[in-house]
Amino acid sequence: MLSARRLARAARRFGPDRRAVAAVEFALILPVMLVFYLGTAELTQFLNANAKVAATADTVGNLVTRMKTIDGTSMGNVFAISSAVMNPFAIGSLSLKVTAVRVDARGRGTVHWSRVRGAATADTAGAPFTVPADLAAVTDSYFVASTATYAYRPVIGYGGIVGPVTLEKTAIYRPRKSSEVTPQ
Secondary structure, eight states, X not given: OOOHHHHXXXXXXXXXXXXXHHHHHHHHHHXXXXXXXXXXXXXXXXXXXXXXXXXXXXXHHHHHTTXXXXXXXXXXXXXXXXHHHHTTSXXXXXXXXXXXXXXXXXXXXXXXXXXXXXXXXXXXXXXEEOOOHHHHTSOSEEXXXXXXXXXXXXXXXXXXXXXXXXXXXXXXXXXXXXSSOEEO
16 A cells, blocks of 8 residues: 555646647547537538539529420439439438429419329329418419438438438429420
């Protein structure tokens, strides 16, 4: 057992010794630096995926509203383009829904037709559709709502603490070459 005197002597020798202080400080700060680094990398991936989902909704809506009529092949081609827009993210958990909506004289929306890709559920033709306030003012009109939904899975995952995060974006466009896009 150490006597109080020997313990005091050891403490006096240890106190002014500055060797390896940098190594101890580095060992203390390393976990914090790693959390910041990995968190920043994960945040960057998340923001990139969010931007890709928005770009996919925009692209699909934009392409559909450039057509006067659309058939199954054309819609399939539009949906296929989403894989290029979402690159480098896998599109296995990507769902797309395109809904054509008519706005009546009172500003109420009704689903004209709807097409989906992936796990999305198509809107029923004739069903009411909530029209954004700025579009409800333009009565007797027609628009296409394109919705992209993506289940983003964190790269790191933090040991299963963080599960998939659902990203969803909707883009609304008016037809460009006719008053409405007619399905075939």
